[in-house]
Amino acid sequence: GADETPDGGSPPQDKVTYLTAFGAVGRDAFAWVAQEKGWFRDAGIDVTIQLGAATGENLKVLAAGRAQFANLDLTGAWILAGKGEYPDVRAIAAIHQQTLVSIVSLEGGGVTTPKDLEGRQVGAATGSVNQLLFPAYAKLAGIDPTKVTWVNAPPAQLPALLAGGRVDALSTFLIGAKGLSKAAGGKPTVVLPYSQYLPELFGNGLIAPLAITRDNPDLARRFRDAALKGLQYTLEHPEEAAQIMKKAQPAVDVAAAVGEITLMAPYVKPSGVIDRGRVTAAIATLEKSALIPPGLTPDSVVDFALAPAS
Amino acid sequence: MIRLAGVSRTFTSRDGDVEALRDVALEIAESQFVAVVGRSGCGKSTLLRLIAGLLAPTGGAVTIDGAPVSRPRPDVVLMHQLPALLPWRTALGNVMLPVEIRRLPRAEYRARAADLLDAVGLTGFHQRHPYELSGGMQQRVALCRALIQRPRVLLMDEPFSALDALTREELATQLQAMHMSAPATTVFVTHSIPEAVLLADRVVVLSSRPGQVRRVVDVHLPRPRSFGHNAYTAQAAECAAELHELL
Amino acid sequence: MIRLAGVSRTFTSRDGDVEALRDVALEIAESQFVAVVGRSGCGKSTLLRLIAGLLAPTGGAVTIDGAPVSRPRPDVVLMHQLPALLPWRTALGNVMLPVEIRRLPRAEYRARAADLLDAVGLTGFHQRHPYELSGGMQQRVALCRALIQRPRVLLMDEPFSALDALTREELATQLQAMHMSAPATTVFVTHSIPEAVLLADRVVVLSSRPGQVRRVVDVHLPRPRSFGHNAYTAQAAECAAELHELL
Amino acid sequence: MPPVLGVAGTVAVWWGGTRVFGIRPLFLPAPPDIVAAFRAQPGYLLREAGATLTVTVAGFALAVVAGLLVAVTLTAWRTMERAALPVLVGLNSVPKVAVSPLLVVWLGFGSRPKIVLVLLICVFPIVVATMAGLTSTPAELGELGRSLSATGWQTYVKLRLPWALPQVFTGLKVAVSLAVIGAVVAEISQPGDGLGAVIVLSGMSFDTPLAFAAIALLALLSTTLFYLVVALERLLVPWSRAISG
Amino acid sequence: MPPVLGVAGTVAVWWGGTRVFGIRPLFLPAPPDIVAAFRAQPGYLLREAGATLTVTVAGFALAVVAGLLVAVTLTAWRTMERAALPVLVGLNSVPKVAVSPLLVVWLGFGSRPKIVLVLLICVFPIVVATMAGLTSTPAELGELGRSLSATGWQTYVKLRLPWALPQVFTGLKVAVSLAVIGAVVAEISQPGDGLGAVIVLSGMSFDTPLAFAAIALLALLSTTLFYLVVALERLLVPWSRAISG
Numbered sequence A: 001g002a003d004e005t006p007d008g009g010s011p012p013q014d015k016v017t018y019l020t021a022f023g024a025v026g027r028d029a030f031a032w033v034a035q036e037k038g039w040f041r042d043a044g045i046d047v048t049i050q051l052g053a054a055t056g057e058n059l060k061v062l063a064a065g066r067a068q069f070a071n072l073d074l075t076g077a078w079i080l081a082g083k084g085e086y087p088d089v090r091a092i093a094a095i096h097q098q099t100l101v102s103i104v105s106l107e108g109g110g111v112t113t114p115k116d117l118e119g120r121q122v123g124a125a126t127g128s129v130n131q132l133l134f135p136a137y138a139k140l141a142g143i144d145p146t147k148v149t150w151v152n153a154p155p156a157q158l159p160a161l162l163a164g165g166r167v168d169a170l171s172t173f174l175i176g177a178k179g180l181s182k183a184a185g186g187k188p189t190v191v192l193p194y195s196q197y198l199p200e201l202f203g204n205g206l207i208a209p210l211a212i213t214r215d216n217p218d219l220a221r222r223f224r225d226a227a228l229k230g231l232q233y234t235l236e237h238p239e240e241a242a243q244i245m246k247k248a249q250p251a252v253d254v255a256a257a258v259g260e261i262t263l264m265a266p267y268v269k270p271s272g273v274i275d276r277g278r279v280t281a282a283i284a285t286l287e288k289s290a291l292i293p294p295g296l297t298p299d300s301v302v303d304f305a306l307a308p309a310s
Numbered sequence B, C: 001m002i003r004l005a006g007v008s009r010t011f012t013s014r015d016g017d018v019e020a021l022r023d024v025a026l027e028i029a030e031s032q033f034v035a036v037v038g039r040s041g042c043g044k045s046t047l048l049r050l051i052a053g054l055l056a057p058t059g060g061a062v063t064i065d066g067a068p069v070s071r072p073r074p075d076v077v078l079m080h081q082l083p084a085l086l087p088w089r090t091a092l093g094n095v096m097l098p099v100e101i102r103r104l105p106r107a108e109y110r111a112r113a114a115d116l117l118d119a120v121g122l123t124g125f126h127q128r129h130p131y132e133l134s135g136g137m138q139q140r141v142a143l144c145r146a147l148i149q150r151p152r153v154l155l156m157d158e159p160f161s162a163l164d165a166l167t168r169e170e171l172a173t174q175l176q177a178m179h180m181s182a183p184a185t186t187v188f189v190t191h192s193i194p195e196a197v198l199l200a201d202r203v204v205v206l207s208s209r210p211g212q213v214r215r216v217v218d219v220h221l222p223r224p225r226s227f228g229h230n231a232y233t234a235q236a237a238e239c240a241a242e243l244h245e246l247l
Numbered sequence D, E: 001m002p003p004v005l006g007v008a009g010t011v012a013v014w015w016g017g018t019r020v021f022g023i024r025p026l027f028l029p030a031p032p033d034i035v036a037a038f039r040a041q042p043g044y045l046l047r048e049a050g051a052t053l054t055v056t057v058a059g060f061a062l063a064v065v066a067g068l069l070v071a072v073t074l075t076a077w078r079t080m081e082r083a084a085l086p087v088l089v090g091l092n093s094v095p096k097v098a099v100s101p102l103l104v105v106w107l108g109f110g111s112r113p114k115i116v117l118v119l120l121i122c123v124f125p126i127v128v129a130t131m132a133g134l135t136s137t138p139a140e141l142g143e144l145g146r147s148l149s150a151t152g153w154q155t156y157v158k159l160r161l162p163w164a165l166p167q168v169f170t171g172l173k174v175a176v177s178l179a180v181i182g183a184v185v186a187e188i189s190q191p192g193d194g195l196g197a198v199i200v201l202s203g204m205s206f207d208t209p210l211a212f213a214a215i216a217l218l219a220l221l222s223t224t225l226f227y228l229v230v231a232l233e234r235l236l237v238p239w240s241r242a243i244s245g
Ligand SMILES: Nc1ncnc2c1ncn2[C@@H]1O[C@H](COP(=O)(O)OP(=O)(O)OP(=O)(O)O)[C@@H](O)[C@H]1O
Pocket: B011, B012, B013, B018, B019, B020, B038, B039, B040, B041, B042, B043, B044, B045, B046, B047, B081, B209, C131, C132, C133, C134, C135, C136, C137, C162, C163, C164
């Protein structure tokens, strides 16, 4: 309970650990904002923010009970769920209403339309969702996915590969484009979002294990609301949000973070709504692309009782 | 009593065998001082290592007081042909090593160690490390390390080889005194016939490789003996001549 | 010609200084055979290391043919007090080491090395490694390694200390023969007075630490000399007695 | 003087290289960029260096204890060596990146899994070097120990271990360098704090000079620890230099 | 026999552990899962193991040559050591993840950057161990060399290097294990082929048993290479065991 104690003592707090989606970059700033503004505390939650890694690693940590909430790529998580992995986690809010996965290339590199990708080398994080989704994207964009050569690399190496001319394009989140352009010495970038052809897929979302959503929905609700409050504030004050994050993680580059927040804004609904119809459509797309076997139901991946309805 | 019954020792290696000792039979009574002489490479060190339980005979058997020697015994002390000092210990520390290993009272033995070092002429070098000592000084430290243990059986492998004639004589005389006051069964390998005659009750002469007992010469001279001119010189010279002949 | 002019050597360490040699003056003529005797720790090895250019004097100067010795010279060979054999080489390989380093014709010297090993009684052990040899055998390998080099100056540090009396005598006799046929300037440290008298033109007697030249005894005996009973025995005995007195 | 020259030379080559070949700061920033990055937030970088140092030293200390114990055990019982050494070698080759998430799952966040990772990465050289040292006791010293009827324990304490010390230090020098690397690997895979976290986080926001400032601090840290081990060696085994030449 | 028992024991403990603690295959698969994963595609796994082996051996060979040269240089000139060793220690601590993109940009894809990474990771122990060996020549052998007026080169070839060999092998044993790790690190960061690629790709698709099959092959590879080095040591330095006891 979050009952206020009248004599000024702090209310009893639920201790939880929260995992960011990808270290400390703009898309994760909202967590630090909620923390800094005291919204988690006001909700009676004592949150420890840990820097997360890839979707799979975050899920592993959740499954092991070492963290209670995480921000991660919902599409990736649902592909895993479709394969029967991690059946006991549920999404409780969407951060990005659409997937941010895109093809990014440097201007003058000759890639301006999806068609230009044929016969080119594209770099992507090893085994990432970006690669898994590409055939579906290619089909809809009318290109032959077999004519594209993929180059696997760790996320940190990708900018160097593009800037060094070792690949023609990258498949990354579009919000990284600003940073890529900076890394490439200021050359502007060309961004081809997957969402143009795959609008029904989600991007990042908040996720929690069943142990929370089923057994302690009140905690989940309080956490969700505080986090979304942070998200709203972040979208309204990108600069301040970036500064807050930098205070906690001084390695953060404020300009890059602000860039990310601005770029992702169009894809975000501060309500965090997860629409059942969209989820059904997303699952259908994944099935159609043979990424998952048929049979996954929306209720097995999203807790619609907790997910904001509008 | 030490008994060697038909003891042989052959070293085997890829390059062929070396027969170091063949069929050595020897009995050494309690408290007896036996000197072993023989040409270089005839198996003297091997003989001592067999008695010390560091090597197993390839034939025959070594027994001490009737018990076969299968491993080193605490009452048998070997002074190795090389000094084998620990480079990280001082002279005194090296002499104290057996004391520490046998868990004898340190304070008491420390004084004894210092006395021994002084007695062999190493006054002022107690706190020096082996690499600061000359060859002969190192050998004297090793000698002290052997003597501090007051063993029942003392095996010494050319203990004075690196010493000058005078120091040799002094130390041999001291050794004789020690043996007379507290006799240990001693097997003493030496290349010096006068030394053998001075110290030993019996001198074992080994033949060249393979080492076999060529002769055991008894030295019937009363103790204390000395190197100098005295009543027994003639007798001693005779004995020495006999040994010289045998070698 | 080797000349030591007021040579001193002090070893300095945290535990205090050791004065090994003090004010040693010595001249050794070309082809002369000089024996050095003195008590253990008096600085004999230090003296040889100074002449060999392995140590620098802390006072005075060492010159060979007028040139100061600041580093080892190729025409000076030192036989160390320890055998210092390479464990990964056979006896023959160890003897060949200087030949390889000096880039002398291998085939020819190989035969010479084998002859030398045979001469010191190591027939059958040419292909053995040092750890398969007895102490005295190792020393003989080291001796062969020194002799194969036919140096102008030969420095020997107790070369026979690990050998039995008989082998010692044989080798000393051989050394005498070699010196007579092809004389090298030789400095020979020994603890055996008879050996010094047999081999040397002059015997340098060093005092105890710090080593100083106490006396230089000239040995005016015609060569070849021998240990056995011969015409010069009386003279030799007198010489030996004098040396014994001096030590 | 020479060390200063060495470092100065390296920096000069690097600087010149970035100039002459026009290497972009993304790949290899020039020294002034790095100095600027350091001066922008020195407190932060030093704090993170402190975190890395703590993890490194804790893991290294554990590795020294564990390594010596394992080496003694393996050399004392020949059967043990034949049974356990192959397993150890095999386990050592398991990629630490595969182990790192498991460690978080078992030990939680914080420094414990990092310390364990450092231990795992740097214990092997200590084991191998100590084993080599312990089995290299000269025959005559081994014989001395046996003829004194020393117990196994005494043989180790009085003879084998002291003799092995110079070689143990070889292991320690390699291990201390690996310990720093281990700490960074742990921090990269779990970037809560430490210089590894700085490297990975600044990499995410394309701030290469900051990453290289962290790398420079790492190099400094590593070199300092290495020479501390060297100093300890000089202190503990002066005899080793005295008997070699 | 003991090696078999050791491995069997380890497998048993692991298997029992997964059973008793009910560890999910996702975290730590049980041995039968791994055997099944291997038997599903043995050809593929062995081919990738071959790729890893090639990179490992090539990088290791280069590291041996480079390590020996560096060690000889540093011990031959004291000033050189004082100038270059700190730099080397510092460079060695640079996280390889920071170097890896540079290598790819310079050397392209394929095995070249991987081989270089292996070299960088495993050269340091060779340098440290060889230096320790080269400076441990007993005083009397050093004096022998000097009194024979041996040239610097001869001193090394005839005396110092042979004497150092046992310690060089300590370095090689550590290095060969690191070489395997280096190859895997390189393959993980640039997963074209090799067991490292299998680990990272199967990890991405949550096929933990396949990842562990690759890890098991790695352990086998590493152990084999380690014991090859041990065998080479027995062959080249038989005297070292003969003079110690
Ligand atoms: N470990 C070994 N391996 C092979 N042969 C050996 C070994 N130890 C000794 N030998 C051989 O055994 C013989 C006797 O050696 P030992 O050391 O007993 O001689 P020694 O009488 O003590 O000689 P010295 O007076 O020279 O010390 C020698 O021929 C030697 O080559």
